[in-house]
Amino acid sequence: xxxxxxxxxxxxxxxxxxxxxxxxxxxxxxxxxxxxxxxxxxxxxxxxxxxxxxxxxxxxxxxxxxxxxxxxxxxxxxxxxxxxxxxxxxxxxxxxxxxxxxxxxxxxxxx
Amino acid sequence: xxxxxxxxxxxxxxxxxxxxxxxxxxxxxxxxxxxxxxxxxxxxxxxxxxxxxxxxxxxxxxxxxxxxxxxxxxxxxxxxxxxxxxxxxxxxxxxxxxxxxxxxxxxxxxxxxxxx
Numbered sequence: 405x406x407x408x409x410x411x412x413x414x415x416x417x418x419x420x421x422x423x424x425x426x427x428x429x430x431x432x433x434x435x436x437x438x439x440x441x442x443x444x445x446x447x448x449x450x451x452x453x454x455x456x457x458x459x460x461x462x463x464x465x466x467x468x469x470x471x472x473x474x475x476x477x478x479x480x481x482x483x484x485x486x487x488x489x490x491x492x493x494x495x496x497x498x499x500x501x502x503x504x505x506x507x508x509x510x511x512x513x514x515x
Numbered sequence: 516x517x518x519x520x521x522x523x524x525x526x527x528x529x530x531x532x533x534x535x536x537x538x539x540x541x542x543x544x545x546x547x548x549x550x551x552x553x554x555x556x557x558x559x560x561x562x563x564x565x566x567x568x569x570x571x572x573x574x575x576x577x578x579x580x581x582x583x584x585x586x587x588x589x590x591x592x593x594x595x596x597x598x599x600x601x602x603x604x605x606x607x608x609x610x611x612x613x614x615x616x617x618x619x620x621x622x623x624x625x626x627x628x629x630x631x
Binding site: 446447448503 | 560565622
């Protein structure tokens, strides 16, 4: 049973606009959350993370928001750029050295 | 550093054949992970090692799958016999301190396996 769910398999956004990716989780023991980005024919690369003691973490154009009561997190990319077109994976950890990943959301940024 | 190295990048085989996937982690990393990516289930953790010792293999789907790490710089994932439903992209990743919490996992480019 998947403990991390990304219910939107794809997202299309115009260049310069905001991309919002959503992720839900079911395991209340998760205390650390990460987003990975993956280009075709490459492995996933780490993008940004957030600890459960925070509700927001920002790094340049990327911001992750965590709502623990709703067991929901989101990734905001603003402004979106063509190079952001990729698959984005949400992942979570219960501090047991394992990451549980969602199925991924494919983002396409239109020029 | 060259990053995590995986070989082969592509593998096409016939049902029933043995398949061996190889991984060289980043030097100095003490955790190694094997994942499988499919359209239906996304990225699934199969097994992970700490200091060459398998810690959790609960994600290994069947006895047909086995993994070894004979030393700190090499790991293999073997499927014997292979079946068409094993077709997927297999990733190897390595990290310091396991990656759960404050240390990210670094992924290799993956091996795309096709079993006919």
